[in-house]
Amino acid sequence: MPAQGRKNVHGKAGVRFKAAYTKSKYENMLRNVVTDLIIHGSIKVTEATAKDVIKEADRLVTLTKKEDVMNAKRQAARFVRNIVADKKTNTTALDKLFSEIGPKMKERDGGYTRQYKLENRRGDNAPIVLITWVD
Numbered sequence: 001m002p003a004q005g006r007k008n009v010h011g012k013a014g015v016r017f018k019a020a021y022t023k024s025k026y027e028n029m030l031r032n033v034v035t036d037l038i039i040h041g042s043i044k045v046t047e048a049t050a051k052d053v054i055k056e057a058d059r060l061v062t063l064t065k066k067e068d069v070m071n072a073k074r075q076a077a078r079f080v081r082n083i084v085a086d087k088k089t090n091t092t093a094l095d096k097l098f099s100e101i102g103p104k105m106k107e108r109d110g111g112y113t114r115q116y117k118l119e120n121r122r123g124d125n126a127p128i129v130l131i132t133w134v135d
Contacts, residue, residue, distance in 0.1 A: 030056055035081040037113075038093045038101065042132040044118065050129040054113045057131075061112040064102025073098060101133060108134070 029049075034056050037043050045053060060079065066072040077094055085096040105112050116130045 031079055031081055034060065034079070035083055035093050037131060037133075038080065038097050039083065039085045042130060044128055044130050046121070047117075047127040047129050050115055050131055053131060054115065058110065058112050060097060061102060061105050062110075064098050065106065069098070105134075 030052055033043060033045060033049065033053050037053065037057055038060075043053075056079065060076050063072040063076050073094065076097060080094050080097065083093050085091050085093045091099070101112075112134055114132050114134050116132070118128045118130055120126060121128050
């Protein structure tokens with residue numbers, strides 16, 4: 001019979017049934033990956049992660065097309081990390097999103113990203129996808 005005690009604490013009964021990868025960790029990973037997509041222009045991720053990254057990236061580009069720019073910037077700043085994208089001009093990822101990526105996508109109605117299937121990852125055979133912005 002297993003030891004009866006407090007759950008999810010170290011001690012006599014040990015740690016049982018503790019989730020290793022929580023929702024908050026997954027959301028933070030998405031924020032990091034989308035910010036890297038904005039800064040670098042392309043990223044390699046697994047196919048499962050790519051679905052959520054594309055969804056969030058398309059949502060952010062749609063925000064850049066809104067009439068109320070200040071409110072749209074505030075909404076995007078809640079998701080995009082405050083990282084310097086270009087050290088020469090000292091622009092952040094949010095500035096790059098609104099000054100470079102948004103105006104390029106002004107005429108498009110959707111589908112701002114493109115994904116290319118690459119080879120599977122060597123360790124766990126997970127399918128890898130390259131995500132880029134549409135030109």
